[in-house]
Amino acid sequence: MPTSEISEPLLQALHDALVGQAREWAGSQGLDVPGELPLAAPPSHVKADISLSWALGLAKITKGSPMAIAAALAGRFSRLPEVAEASVSSPGFVNLRLKETALLAEAENALFHAGPYKPRGSKRKILIEFVSANPTGPLHAASGRGATLGDALARILRMLGHEVAMEYYVNDCGRQVDMLGRSLEARRDGKPVPEDGYHGSYLEDLARQLPAQAKTWSATELSRYAVDALLKTHQEDMRAFDVHFDRYFRESELHARKALEATLDRLKSLGAVYEKEGAVWFKRPEEAASAEDDKDRVLVRADGRPTYFLADIAYHEDKYSRGYPELIDIWGADHHGYVPRLKGALEALGRAPAGFHVILHQLIRLMRGNEAVKMSKRAGEFVRLKDLVDEVGKDACRFFFAMRSPGSHLVFDLELAKKQTAENPVYYCQYVHARVCSIFREAGKRGFPASPEALRGAVQAEVRAPSGPSGEALAPRGAALPAEAAFAKEERDLLVKIAWFPETLAACERELSPHPLATYLLELAGLFHPFYEKCRVLDPADRERTAFRLLLIAGVRGTIARGLELLGVSAPESM
């Protein structure tokens, strides 16, 4: 619910202006600008807010002097209203310092900002599918990784103005489900569970809780019952993890409407299948044949039953046909061999390869101290996601999963997670929020605005009546703004960091991962705590400085709260 008009983020607007200037300059030299002209944060030893290596790229094309090009660009950049200084540094960087007035306006933006941004470029319509665990057992702790990645990414993409649906695919048909039914039947009848069946204790529990009439149920009926019961636990676990899918899509829906047959017919008409030894095979496209996928795959077995491959193709076709031109799938790395296969099939059906993204995340290794925890579902020796959440807490769990890039093989030490709860980085971020809230509570007692909301009211009043009565110097505009030289380093660093928030989300979109945001929040917290130690916010003797710092920490609070929210982590008002 936007409470006020949101202006375009500072760095985004500035980026556009800088690119415009660079293109103009290049045009005047008869040059083409290279495709990407990214903004970068400068390294720690460089005193600047933004760092550009554009001249180095241009020099490569022109074979000219990087320093001369950098100087020409810096000359243009320094004329932009937000830029205080554009300097050149060897071997050809342009470093920008922003004006404090612009930074402060951006902090106000962070305070006022409530809703999603206007999308950069065109608005994307994306269906993101994740977790999709088979309902043949409880949800494993490892599913937490995919759940966190998918949910946080969906939240971030929505914040960036895109339309995103979240879906969980349920394999409620096929051999695994049959086996589930037979395993439950064996449990019910007190017979030994089949060798290749499911041996977990959850089926014993399920057998004990069967309704009276289940005594006469067939294995098929039992499997249907078990799938429903287990899916229900998945849904409970996801809710407890604060992941709320728009839809749980059952494979049986596809069978009910003959979607597999329809898909197979289309593939046939496209000449993408052939028969061999009684089975129907998908013929790989030429390009794929020599690459990662080493052989053709079966769509329909000799016994006439379809494979999961065919069902998956039909499912993805269904997603496209529901009006989503872009699909994101999040899979564990153990499915990586499946990517070229599915991609090949979708391409054969005429779907653009660029619209299908698979995020593979490496598997997690659960440890109890020095001992690896076995995770085989059939052996029945595994850690439920719910147990993990109960033990460690949702916030710590989600932050832990969100911090790592999907490609990292992460180690989750249960003992460590349990023992070191207080030292978990997530509390470092949450503590920022609690401290800001605490300052505002104290501010209220001393005649200052008692909350960011109250401060917002005061600032808005000031905006509406800039020359109005201001017995209290609450708004940072005009007189309340410290002279530029009077900014403490800690204050300025925070303002700059706040300004980088939207760029961080853009990085998440680019990487299709929330982990840049988690890193950003840790860095923001790492700037706030020193500020808190050094800069006292509430100072009755200096009401203007107090007003400015209240605005600053309100901006910090807004940013950290929004960032944590995007990761699905709570922002407590006290700790």
Next chain:
RNA sequence: GCCCCCAUAGCUCAAUGGAGAGAGCAACCGCCUUCUAAGCGGUCGAUGGAAGUUCGAUUCUUCCUGGGGGCACCA
């Protein structure tokens, strides 16, 4: 055997081909009569190995070593 992923500080992780590789935890030394010490300041400490491409490589290429995963008419 073939294919994919990973290797960064004692540990867990960051770093769109950019500058002097950043955090947190652990260790050691300090800091609470002032808005929350789940905090702050300081010290120690790293790109697995060898070539190559580049003005510039943790990042790209090749090889090697070590770890994980995958190669079903299973999912």
